[in-house]
Amino acid sequence: MAATSVDTEAHGQGGTSVIAAHDLDLTFNTNDGPVHALSGIDLEIDRGEFVSFIGPSGCGKTTLLRVIADLEKPTAGSISINGMSPEAARKARAYGYVFQAPALYPWRTIGKNIALPLEVMGFDRAERQRRIRDNLALVDLAGFENKFPWQLSGGMQQRASIARALSFDPDMLLMDEPFGALDEIVRDHLNEQLLRLWAKTQKTVVFVTHSIPEAVFLSTRIVVMSPRPGRIHDIITCDLGPDRPLEIRETPAFLEIAHRVREGLRAGHSYD
Amino acid sequence: MATTALTPVARRSAGQGRIVPVATMVLVIMVIWYGFTVYLNARWQFQVFDRAGEDWTLWQFVAGTFSQDRPVLPAPHQVIVELWNSTVMQDVTSRRSLFYHAWITLSATLLGFVMGTVLGIALAVLIIHNRAVDRSLMPWLIASQTIPILAIAPMVVVVLASIGLTGLVPKSLISTYLSFFPVVVGMVKGFRSPDALQMDLMRTYNASRGEVFAKLRWPSAIPYLFTSMKVGVAASLVGAIVGELPTGAAGGLGSRLLAGSYYGQTTQIWAALFMAAALSATLIFAIGAVEKRVLKRTGVQP
Numbered sequence: 408m409a410a411t412s413v414d415t416e417a418h419g420q421g422g423t424s425v426i427a428a429h430d431l432d433l434t435f436n437t438n439d440g441p442v443h444a445l446s447g448i449d450l451e452i453d454r455g456e457f458v459s460f461i462g463p464s465g466c467g468k469t470t471l472l473r474v475i476a477d478l479e480k481p482t483a484g485s486i487s488i489n490g491m492s493p494e495a496a497r498k499a500r501a502y503g504y505v506f507q508a509p510a511l512y513p514w515r516t517i518g519k520n521i522a523l524p525l526e527v528m529g530f531d532r533a534e535r536q537r538r539i540r541d542n543l544a545l546v547d548l549a550g551f552e553n554k555f556p557w558q559l560s561g562g563m564q565q566r567a568s569i570a571r572a573l574s575f576d577p578d579m580l581l582m583d584e585p586f587g588a589l590d591e592i593v594r595d596h597l598n599e600q601l602l603r604l605w606a607k608t609q610k611t612v613v614f615v616t617h618s619i620p621e622a623v624f625l626s627t628r629i630v631v632m633s634p635r636p637g638r639i640h641d642i643i644t645c646d647l648g649p650d651r652p653l654e655i656r657e658t659p660a661f662l663e664i665a666h667r668v669r670e671g672l673r674a675g676h677s678y679d
Numbered sequence: 680m681a682t683t684a685l686t687p688v689a690r691r692s693a694g695q696g697r698i699v700p701v702a703t704m705v706l707v708i709m710v711i712w713y714g715f716t717v718y719l720n721a722r723w724q725f726q727v728f729d730r731a732g733e734d735w736t737l738w739q740f741v742a743g744t745f746s747q748d749r750p751v752l753p754a755p756h757q758v759i760v761e762l763w764n765s766t767v768m769q770d771v772t773s774r775r776s777l778f779y780h781a782w783i784t785l786s787a788t789l790l791g792f793v794m795g796t797v798l799g800i801a802l803a804v805l806i807i808h809n810r811a812v813d814r815s816l817m818p819w820l821i822a823s824q825t826i827p828i829l830a831i832a833p834m835v836v837v838v839l840a841s842i843g844l845t846g847l848v849p850k851s852l853i854s855t856y857l858s859f860f861p862v863v864v865g866m867v868k869g870f871r872s873p874d875a876l877q878m879d880l881m882r883t884y885n886a887s888r889g890e891v892f893a894k895l896r897w898p899s900a901i902p903y904l905f906t907s908m909k910v911g912v913a914a915s916l917v918g919a920i921v922g923e924l925p926t927g928a929a930g931g932l933g934s935r936l937l938a939g940s941y942y943g944q945t946t947q948i949w950a951a952l953f954m955a956a957a958l959s960a961t962l963i964f965a966i967g968a969v970e971k972r973v974l975k976r977t978g979v980q981p
Contacts, residue, residue, distance in 0.1 A: 478883070504880070526894065527890050
């Protein structure tokens, strides 16, 4: 159990689990002493799921996503991605990562930004051009290929960063509060687009958010987390079906799930 | 609509707005300069009049201080006449031509500047990629810049001459010595300027160090490079001139300054100084022009 990020466990192998975490622990050593960021995380995510991590700031939801992405190493427990260690999965380019900020390189055009992972991964020129075109169309940015990032709005920049994450066709999309910095109207619009994209591409999506409606609207399952130390408080299945217009947010089924999420957040949150 | 209507107006007033303050400054400097010319050259002028034993008017006195052969401070028009006589009126290959001397200095400056920039970038690359180098090298680099260049320049020239290196190379090496430092400091900062997200992104692509450097660190550092190069090229010119002082007769603006001070030719010194300033301004302007083009091509927000 004390082995770190080794795929000795049978999780995910042969089955449909793409992410299997067992008894995961992560402690950061900071100047102010150790910070217990994750504690006893047990989680399995199946192929094609849309799973949201929700919780107050400091609950470790971003940290958990970064562990999946091999951007942080767990201090204890095991985690496997597609039956591999996170590092092997990262090297196999198993996922595309969308950050809180678009993180587009300002000296590259939108097209060149989308080509960045393709260049690193050695796709040839013709293939890069094809993928730039296809992925820009996928996020409704056709025709913006030669614009520089600063010429686009925040929402468009974030869509471009999603196109960049999808350009090399990874199995998984890891998204860390991608719409957190956008206003509500743009956010609703992008949520709808994201659902359509997910239906079209059939990818496994792991999505970090602190918005309850966003989590309920998008997810097949919602992982409610609580802080100090970061742990999973509850996992709520969100069976609203594949077809979700924005109006679904006023239906009783939606509100019922949102209520459960809110209760979970409240119970897990200590107001000291 | 409003912006398109406003832009030309704003641009025109910006152009006008620049001429007036610059002209005012030039005028103020001229007045102060002429004032000091009278004051500093007065003593010699009194002696001239005493020796002549004739009466003199205030106007004759002022005119006298403006037209001495070896003034303590030459008047601006004397410097301009000297500049004219030693540039336009001379064949560029003549040793009397300031252009000839400026070219000698410029060639040493450029060679030293190129070497300094390359060395600076190379050291910065080492420093950001290796912790041990970062810790051990940086204090030495800083210490190297605290040594007065006037003290070390003659030694460099003498040592290199003893192994058969004379002329351009020793001067360029002194230029290199002065110009690599701003480039190291600027480029270390530039190479480290990508934020955590931009670095994490490359990690998610499993990019190698080389790819991170080529696709992220280097483009991020470009604006820093140009700033460093502007500082570096000015330092390079100073280095070349200082390098020319001990070599004396070999030519260049430095030797011109030295010769001027040997023979009390203050006007010649000032003319050489103005030439050096013009050279430096031209070099910085040229780098600025390249910078503008490069940054425009890399989509930097205007």
